[in-house]
Amino acid sequence: MAFPRLIFFLMLAIIPICNAQGLKLGYYEKTCPGAEAIVEKTTSHYISRAPTLAAPLLRMHFHDCFIRGCDGSVLLNSTKNNLAEIDAIPNQSLRGFQVIEAAKSELEQKCPGVVSCADILALVARDAISLIKGPYWNVPLGRRDGKVSIMLEALFNLPPPFANITTLKAQFASVGLNAKDLVVLSGGHTIGNSHCSSFTSRIYNFTGKGDTDPTMDANYVARLKSKCTSINDVKTIVEMDPGSFKIFDGSYYSLVEKRRGLFQSDAALLDDNETKAYVKLQAMSHGSTFFKDFAESMEKMGRIGVLTGKAGEIRKRCSFIN
Structure with a gap:
C-alpha cells in the first residue's frame, strides 16, 4: 500500500491555493440576469x-471539489x-450529468460563454437538496472551469468508503x-443508495478470514x-439510510450511533472524540443543528x-474543454 499512499500525499499539493475571495453572491446579476x-x-x-x-447531484459536487x-x-x-x-x-x-448539461444549454442560449x-454544479447541488426539503445554503459565484482532469487523482484522493478516521481527517x-x-x-448519507460492492467486505470478509466487521450491529449485518447475497454482488443497491433514504434529515446520526452506518467511513466517526460527540448530539436531539451546520460546511466546501x-475558462460544453 506504500505506492498509493505516496501518490496520495504527492497529489495533495495539486489543489490550488483557495481563490475564494473572487467569489460573490449575485455574481451574474449584470452579465447574465x-x-x-x-x-x-x-x-x-x-x-x-x-x-x-438529489443524492447523486450532491455527491457529484463533493467529488468535484475534492479533486483540484x-x-x-x-x-x-x-x-x-x-x-x-x-x-x-x-x-x-x-449520475445526474444531464441536469448540468440541460442547465448549461439554457444558459448558453441566453448568455453565451458567461x-x-x-458554478452550475454548485448551484444544482444546493437547489436539488433544497427542493427535497433539505437545507438551503448560500452559493457565492464566480468559479471558472478547470482544463485538467486526471483519473488517477480521483482514484487516490477521493475519501473512500473503507477509510479509517485518521485517513478521513x-x-x-x-x-x-x-x-x-x-x-x-458525512450526514449527506441520509439520502441516497449504495452499491453492495462499497461495503460487502465488511459483512463477508472483513479481515480476510470470511468474517464480519465486529463493530456492526448484528441485526443490521443480517x-x-x-440484500447483498455475496461479496461479489456488484449490481444490487441498498438504502444508505433505511426507511428514510428519500428524506434529508438527521436520522443518519441515530443509525451511526446504533452501529448501523453502512460504510467503514461512517463507523469511523465513532473513533474520534470530536466526531463522536457530534454524532451523539445529533442522535439525541434529532438533528437539531444539522441543517444549519450542513449549510455552513457546504458553503465552505464550495470554496475549495x-x-x-482569468484562471481556467468558461466552457461552452461542460464535458469538453474549449
Missing part, C-alpha cells in the same frame, strides 16, 4: 420527476490521450476542511446479507481551490 433562476428551474424539472437524483477544487473537472469526458476523473472507479456510479459549469484537512466538516458532510479571475 436570471442565471440562478434558470438553474433552479432546470433542477426542479428533473427533481420533481426523480427526487432520488470546485472547478467542474469531474464533468470532463476522457479523450484519446487522457483518462479523466469521470472514469475513476469512485466516479463511475455518478456562466461556468463549476487527513484528506479533509488537505482541502481545508476540519473534523466538524467531516462529520457534518439485513444487509439478505476555486479558479477565479
